[in-house]
Amino acid sequence: MRAKEYIKHRKKIFSSQAFFILSVLIPIICYYSVFKWYPFIYAIILSFYKYTLRSKHFIGLTNFAEAFTEDSIFLISLKNTVYYVAMIVPTEIILGLIFALMINRLQKRKSADVFRTIYFLPVITCLVACCITWRWLYQPLFGLFNIILGSIGLPRLKWLMSTKTALLSIAVMRIWKDLGIVIVLLLAGLQGIPRTFHESSMIDGANRWQTLIYITIPLLVPTIIFVIIIEVINTFQAFSEILIMTSGLAGSATTAGGPLNSTITVVLHIYMRAFNYFRMGYASGLSMILFIIIIIFTIVQLRISRIKWKY
Amino acid sequence: MLKRWIIVLTLILSFGLTTLAMASPVSLVLWTWHEPQLKLIGKMIPTYIAENPNVKIEAMTIAGGEYWRKVMLAFAGENPPDLLKVMQDNFRLWIPEVTPFPNDMFPRTQMRKDVFACDTFFYEHHGSEYAGRMYAMPNGLMGGAMFYNLDMMADAGFTEADYPKSWEDLRILGKKLTKFDSKGNMEIAGFGFNGRWTAMFVDFIYQMGSYLLNEDGTKSNFRTPEALKIVNFLYDLTFKDKVTSPLFPSYSELFQAEKTPMTYCWTWFGGFIEAMAGEKLKWGVSTIPTPSGKYLPAIGRVSNELGWAVPKNIASAKKREAFKFMKWLMYNNDYQVANAKMLGVVPSMLIAWKDPQIVSDPLIQVLAKTATYGVFPGEMGEGLWLAVGHLEERAYAGVSAKENIEAVATELDESLAKTPASLCIERLYKPHLVELK
Numbered sequence: 001m002r003a004k005e006y007i008k009h010r011k012k013i014f015s016s017q018a019f020f021i022l023s024v025l026i027p028i029i030c031y032y033s034v035f036k037w038y039p040f041i042y043a044i045i046l047s048f049y050k051y052t053l054r055s056k057h058f059i060g061l062t063n064f065a066e067a068f069t070e071d072s073i074f075l076i077s078l079k080n081t082v083y084y085v086a087m088i089v090p091t092e093i094i095l096g097l098i099f100a101l102m103i104n105r106l107q108k109r110k111s112a113d114v115f116r117t118i119y120f121l122p123v124i125t126c127l128v129a130c131c132i133t134w135r136w137l138y139q140p141l142f143g144l145f146n147i148i149l150g151s152i153g154l155p156r157l158k159w160l161m162s163t164k165t166a167l168l169s170i171a172v173m174r175i176w177k178d179l180g181i182v183i184v185l186l187l188a189g190l191q192g193i194p195r196t197f198h199e200s201s202m203i204d205g206a207n208r209w210q211t212l213i214y215i216t217i218p219l220l221v222p223t224i225i226f227v228i229i230i231e232v233i234n235t236f237q238a239f240s241e242i243l244i245m246t247s248g249l250a251g252s253a254t255t256a257g258g259p260l261n262s263t264i265t266v267v268l269h270i271y272m273r274a275f276n277y278f279r280m281g282y283a284s285g286l287s288m289i290l291f292i293i294i295i296i297f298t299i300v301q302l303r304i305s306r307i308k309w310k311y
Numbered sequence: 312m313l314k315r316w317i318i319v320l321t322l323i324l325s326f327g328l329t330t331l332a333m334a335s336p337v338s339l340v341l342w343t344w345h346e347p348q349l350k351l352i353g354k355m356i357p358t359y360i361a362e363n364p365n366v367k368i369e370a371m372t373i374a375g376g377e378y379w380r381k382v383m384l385a386f387a388g389e390n391p392p393d394l395l396k397v398m399q400d401n402f403r404l405w406i407p408e409v410t411p412f413p414n415d416m417f418p419r420t421q422m423r424k425d426v427f428a429c430d431t432f433f434y435e436h437h438g439s440e441y442a443g444r445m446y447a448m449p450n451g452l453m454g455g456a457m458f459y460n461l462d463m464m465a466d467a468g469f470t471e472a473d474y475p476k477s478w479e480d481l482r483i484l485g486k487k488l489t490k491f492d493s494k495g496n497m498e499i500a501g502f503g504f505n506g507r508w509t510a511m512f513v514d515f516i517y518q519m520g521s522y523l524l525n526e527d528g529t530k531s532n533f534r535t536p537e538a539l540k541i542v543n544f545l546y547d548l549t550f551k552d553k554v555t556s557p558l559f560p561s562y563s564e565l566f567q568a569e570k571t572p573m574t575y576c577w578t579w580f581g582g583f584i585e586a587m588a589g590e591k592l593k594w595g596v597s598t599i600p601t602p603s604g605k606y607l608p609a610i611g612r613v614s615n616e617l618g619w620a621v622p623k624n625i626a627s628a629k630k631r632e633a634f635k636f637m638k639w640l641m642y643n644n645d646y647q648v649a650n651a652k653m654l655g656v657v658p659s660m661l662i663a664w665k666d667p668q669i670v671s672d673p674l675i676q677v678l679a680k681t682a683t684y685g686v687f688p689g690e691m692g693e694g695l696w697l698a699v700g701h702l703e704e705r706a707y708a709g710v711s712a713k714e715n716i717e718a719v720a721t722e723l724d725e726s727l728a729k730t731p732a733s734l735c736i737e738r739l740y741k742p743h744l745v746e747l748k
Contacts, residue, residue: 053387054407140558141496158558163708255697259704275380276693 043284051281063285074286076261077269080167084265085235087171088178092231093224095175096182101212103183104190116187120180127177131244134173135160138245160245163262170245170263174238182227189223190216225305229298236294239267266290337632341370341619343396344378347586347653355646359639366632379404391622393633397447399614402690402734409620411444416634419445425641427452427659431687432615448618448637451656454685455514455611456578456677457600461593463488463499463572474597477604478544485554488572500555503562503571508545508703509696511575514611515541517686517740518601523695528732531698533720542702542712549706557707567592575599578655581674596674598681606684607742613685616656651675657682688737694726 050059067074099119106112122130137144138159146156159169193216201211217224246263247256256272257264266286274283343349349372356368373381379401385391386408397405423429426449433445457474464470467488475481481502488501504511516523519537524530532538548554555571563580565571567588584594599611618640621633640646647663650656652672657679663669670676698719705715 053383139560141556156558161558161707255700255704258701259708260701278383 043287046281046284047288048285049281051279051284053278053280056281059281063282064289066282067286067289073261073264074266074269077257077264077266080261080263081236081238081265081267084167084171084174084238085232087168088174088235089228089231091171091175092178092182093227095179096186096227097217097220097224099179099183100186100190101216103187116184119183122177123180125177127240128244130173130177131241135245138169161259163259166246166259166263170241173245174235174241177241178231178234182231185227185230186220186223189220192223193219222305225301229301229305232297232301233294236290236297237267238265239271242268243271336365336367337628338367338369339393339629339633339636341368341394342378342382342392343370343372343619344375345396345654346372347582348396348650351646351649351653355640355643359636362639363632363635366636368636386622386624389624391624393625393629394619394621394636397617397620399617399690400696401693403692405620406446408622408624409446410623410630411446413634416638417445425661427657427661427664428615432659447620448641449659450616450618451651451654451658452613452678452682452685453578453616453654453656454613454678454682455510455575455599456580456674457597458566458574458576458580458584459595459597460566460569460572461595463569464595467572471595471597474595475600476598477600478602480604481600482548482552482554485548485573486552489554497553497556497559498570500559500565500571502548502554502573502575503559503565504548504575505555505557505559505565506561506563506703507575508706509699510577510612511545512541512699512702514599515544515602517609517611517737518599520608522737523688523691524727524732524735524737526738528735529727531720531723531727533716533723538716538720539713542716545702546706546712578674578678581655582653596677598677606681609686609740609742610681610684611686613682613687615659615687616654684742686737686740688735690732690734691737692726692730692732692735694723694730695732698723698726 047063048058048060049056050062099115103112103115103119106115136142140146140156140158140161143159145159149156157165160166197215197219198211201215206214242263242265243256246258257268267290270283270286270290273279273286341352343352349370352370356370360366360368378396382391382395383404386405391408395405397409422433422445426433429449433449459474464473469484469488473484475484485502488499489497490499490501492498513523516538519541521535521537522532525532549557555565559565559570562571562574562576563583566574566584569592578596581594581596584592598606601610619633619637621630621637625633641660642662644662644666647658647660648666648668651658651663651669652675655674655678657675658664658669701722702715702719705718706712710718
């Protein structure tokens with residue numbers, strides 16, 4: 001009798017739990033199905049087609065072959081994207097770590113909150129507004145940066161209008177914009193390190209530098225790898241800042257990704273193929289290539305993070 | 312008995328529903344990318360609806376850059392608007408998606424009488440594929456012009472008599488109007504044409520009696536002494552004569568900020584300045600300078616601006632109403648005059664030509680003077696604009712004039728190899744194609 005009641009009770013609990021779980025999951029599953037998985041699967045299918053909104057026919061791997069053999073701009077965009085990631089991610093990690101360590105030293109003082117807020121402000125500011133503001137800061141004649149350079153006797157730079165400095169200039173803006181989130185993540189990692197490690201190292205006679213190199217950074221490695229993965233994925237998908245900061249420069253002469261394709265990134269190239277030339281199949285093929293590149297990077301980084309660090 | 316009742320009830324229901332459907336107004340959705348035009352249409356709609364209470368029209372703008380993306384996706388999704396603004400430049404994109412004008416409502420003989428250069432722009436010159444049918448509403452003829460800030464010109468001691476007629480005049484006046492500060496930094500660009508290299512290059516190609524493409528539209532025609540001479544002239548203006556600085560913002564910003572007294576643009580710029588700067592900025596206008604100061608062999612490129620077209624994939628009742636609305640606009644003098652003044656065009660509809668507002672409009676008169684010397688190239692494809700668009704970028708990046716024009720030619724050749732400009736009709740140009748009176 002008792003066993004029967006117990007089973008009934010369990011069933012009741014299970015059905016109410018199942019109902020709750022389903023009611024919570026169904027909207028998320030619907031959202032992901034419609035806006036993520038379906039477009040993703042459809043993009044994979046489209047990448048094997050020549051699809052121009054009006055006609056669609058199967059062409060096998062031609063889109064992938066075209067990307068590497070005929071589309072010179074794709075290769076330039078790939079190179080630019082790798083440079084962009086290489087400029088941004090290490091700089092953000094190094095600067096983020098320095099600022100996180102400084103804020104961490106402030107412990108629970110009020111100034112820690114003030115600095116955290118100041119560094120986090122760009123993260124919550126609208127990207128479009130930031131890009132437009134920075135575009136004006138970079139204006140060669142009237143921009144603040146050149147006014148400062150001029151006032152201290154240094155030569156003016158062309159910033160976004162030069163093929164040599166345009167990508168770097170955008171990277172600086174992006175570092176400024178994302179630094180806050182890197183600081184916050186690293187700070188969380190730092191605060192998760194038990195104080196006992198630092199205290200025992202002090203007792204053993206380690207100075208601050210040695211504590212940082214042999215205690216803090218090794219214990220922070222999992223957080224650093226997490227931040228690197230997130231930032232690499234985000235930076236590989238750079239699009240909005242390039243589009244906004246490079247369209248119509250030099251008096252509307254410069255097309256997005258200019259001057260002379262020096263700032264074109266893979267996602268911007270995909271966007272232009274899809275929505276300027278309406279080559280949806282080819283753009284889907286390029287998206288798949290980008291997806292594979294990001295997956296490879298992520299797997300490598302995850303492999304590194306699985307290494308069991310021994311201290 | 313029951314059967315009879317069912318038949319009677321069905322008949323009553325169908326009659327009732329048909330009557331209801333006929334009584335409910337036909338809703339039309341109109342898209343444009345041009346905000347001032349939307350305002351003008353917004354003013355016209357109530358008058359039209361008062362005359363046609365069975366119609367409802369909702370007009371909306373979609374920002375310039377997004378417009379064609381949205382239109383193409385709407386065509387693909389088979390949910391286009393009922394009226395959409397179209398343009399000559401991408402004729403190939405929209406023409407297979409729209410309905411030809413019905414001959415009963417727009418008889419060709421009547422159109423010939425009422426529309427400026429009707430055959431040239433609508434029936435003959437777009438290749439055999441589309442000949443014989445009209446696909447979009449005539450709007451007006453637009454071309455390039457020189458714009459002047461009258462106060463800045465007067466301060467520098469120049470009047471209308473000094474407006475440049477030849478390239479040499481332009482160079483000299485540009486140099487005289489340029490001002491530098493004590494450190495040698497440019498303060499005022501005598502001729503601020505940043506961002507206008509593409510349009511100027513195209514105009515100058517026609518001024519030299521040359522063409523942009525070869526005869527069948529499969530290759531560029533830029534490996535010529537004429538093209539190199541033009542590029543050298545643009546380089547000289549910027550780097551030798553220093554009438555502007557590559558570091559300056561666009562011609563439009565320069566003109567509005569009173570950082571240049573003289574610029575070049577297409578004639579839509581007049582309405583744009585008035586909308587942006589109002590009466591504060593007094594401006595004048597003149598024709599584009601040519602190498603010799605004369606209009607022959609040509610003054611530059613002109614375009615026949617189009618109004619709206621009616622998509623194929625809409626209900627036939629809506630199509631009919633959409634065409635009726637367009638016909639009403641075409642023959643409404645108030646609309647034609649306001650539209651011509653706002654867009655800076657010679658109106659396509661001849662009814663507007665004698666209107667005192669058109670006759671006294673300096674910008675339209677400048678355009679009318681030279682319109683018959685303008686080359687209408689038809690559709691040249693986006694590849695041309697992208698390739699020629701890089702001319703200015705390369706110049707600012709330090710590429711030599713010779714290398715620059717070679718790179719533009721190569722880029723355009725690659726684009727034309729994939730998509731030939733089969734609808735380009737620049738070589739059909741003859742000066743005095745039609746007489747403007």
